[in-house]
Amino acid sequence: MSEAVIEPTGGAGVVHDWSRDKQVFGVPWGKAMMWIFLLSDTFIFSCFLVGYMMVRISTTDPWPNPSEVFGLTVMGQSVPLLLIAIMTFVLITSSGTMALAVNMGYRKDRKKTFWLMLATAVLGATFVGMQAFEWTKLILEGVRPWENPFGAAQFGSSFFMITGFHGMHVSAGVIYLLIVAFRVRNGFYEKRGGNYEIVEIAGLYWHFVDLVWVFIFAFFYLW
Amino acid sequence: MAAEGQQHPLKIYWIMWGALFVLSAFSYATDFMDRGALRHFLILLFMFLKAGGIVWIFMHMGWERLALKFAILGPPVAILVLIWLMAYEGFYVEDTRVESFGESTFVPETPHH
Numbered sequence: 001m002s003e004a005v006i007e008p009t010g011g012a013g014v015v016h017d018w019s020r021d022k023q024v025f026g027v028p029w030g031k032a033m034m035w036i037f038l039l040s041d042t043f044i045f046s047c048f049l050v051g052y053m054m055v056r057i058s059t060t061d062p063w064p065n066p067s068e069v070f071g072l073t074v075m076g077q078s079v080p081l082l083l084i085a086i087m088t089f090v091l092i093t094s095s096g097t098m099a100l101a102v103n104m105g106y107r108k109d110r111k112k113t114f115w116l117m118l119a120t121a122v123l124g125a126t127f128v129g130m131q132a133f134e135w136t137k138l139i140l141e142g143v144r145p146w147e148n149p150f151g152a153a154q155f156g157s158s159f160f161m162i163t164g165f166h167g168m169h170v171s172a173g174v175i176y177l178l179i180v181a182f183r184v185r186n187g188f189y190e191k192r193g194g195n196y197e198i199v200e201i202a203g204l205y206w207h208f209v210d211l212v213w214v215f216i217f218a219f220f221y222l223w
Numbered sequence: 224m225a226a227e228g229q230q231h232p233l234k235i236y237w238i239m240w241g242a243l244f245v246l247s248a249f250s251y252a253t254d255f256m257d258r259g260a261l262r263h264f265l266i267l268l269f270m271f272l273k274a275g276g277i278v279w280i281f282m283h284m285g286w287e288r289l290a291l292k293f294a295i296l297g298p299p300v301a302i303l304v305l306i307w308l309m310a311y312e313g314f315y316v317e318d319t320r321v322e323s324f325g326e327s328t329f330v331p332e333t334p335h336h
Contacts, residue, residue, distance in 0.1 A: 009288070009289065010289060011289070013288055013289050013290065014288075014289045014290045014293060017288060017289075017290035018290060024290060025288070025290060025291050025294070026288060027287070027291065032291075035291070035294075035295050036295075038295075039295055039298060039299070042299050042302075043298075043299075043302070046299070046302045046305070047305075050302070050305050050306055050309050051309075053306070053309060053310065053313065054309040054310070054312065054313045055313075056313075057310060057313030057314055057316075057317060058312075058313040058314075058316035058317045058320065059317070059320075060317060060320050060321055060324070060326060060327040061327045061329040061331075062327065062329060062331055064331065064334070067254050068333065068334045069334050071334065080254050080255070081251065081254050085247075085251045088247050088250075088251070089244070089247065092240075092243045092244060092247055095240075095243065095277065095281060096236065096239075096240035096243070098281075099236045099239070099240070099280075099281045100233070100236060102229070103230070103231070103233060103236065106228045106229070106230045107230075141334065149331070149332040150331050150332055150333075150334055151329065151331045152329075196228075197228060200228070200229060200283070203281075203282075204282055207277050207278075207281045207282045208282070210277060210281075211274055211277045211278065211282075214270055214273045214274050214277070215270065215274070217250065217270075218250065218266050218267065218269075218270035221254075222250065222253055222254055222266045223263070223266065
């Protein structure tokens with residue numbers, strides 16, 4: 001901003017932002033649009049999770065116990081939800097590297113931004129790989145979208161639908177991050193005035209994917 | 224402030240990162256509890272703490288202006304109505320199924336790995 005305007009905050013700030021003859025949100029349009037896209041995505045994932053809740057409530061068959069279904073045997077010891085816990089930690093780690101990448105982007109430290117974004121993408125790809133392993137394991141055990149040997153048939157349909165859609169988001173995010181990361185490295189944004197807001201916008205998407213996993217972990221795997 | 228971008232001291236990110244690890248460990252620990260009100264309360268508690276931290280700190284929502292906060296965080300509140308409607312409907316459907324078709328005769332296998 002060129003002029004120093006003291007803008008009101010709080011409730012008065014909301015009125016001020018909406019009633020002035022200007023753009024309402026004082027953020028770059030790319031960021032506002034990403035937020036609005038994420039809002040619509042929130043509704044999509046909510047519909048999936050609410051649908052899952054509905055079929056889980058309404059089925060008369062017993063619901064499979066996720067801690068047994070997703071358990072792994074390590075050295076003769078059965079550990080509940082082990083793979084899911086590792087996936088959760090991989091995703092959280094990637095969230096941290098992404099947050100640092102955004103910070104380094106604003107400092108115009110292109111090298112660190114690139115490496116942190118690359119690390120985020122690698123962790124994301126690891127997550128998708130582990131998910132592929134999990135799907136393979138369940139399919140081999142006879143879990144299908146229409147039936148499974150452990151309980152209500154709706155378990156399979158909710159599982160493949162919800163984790164599949166989330167995994168697709170992670171995969172898309174990995175590609176998105178890689179594109180932005182390489183553009184940061186080769187100086188693409190320097191030619192556009194050295195604005196690294198795009199790193200934050202990509203970061204918003206990535207954190208959202210992590211956010212959705214928090215809800216899936218709570219409602220599908222732990223509930 | 225927003226025009227200059229979201230630049231904050233690194234320390235806050237390290238703290239948030241650490242908190243996410245600890246909260247996730249707590250979440251995982253609930254899986255060793257018996258299913259019941261306490262377990263479900265703790266699952267929701269850790270879930271909302273993690274979600275809030277991600278949105279507020281990592282996504283920088285805490286530093287955005289109130290107009291943006293309302294525009295993005297307000298509409299999802301409508302989902303609560305959908306949850307209520309579908310839960311109500313779900314219990315009703317289960318009741319009618321039991322009434323018409325009787326209790327389930329499904330014999331589940333125990334997963335073994």
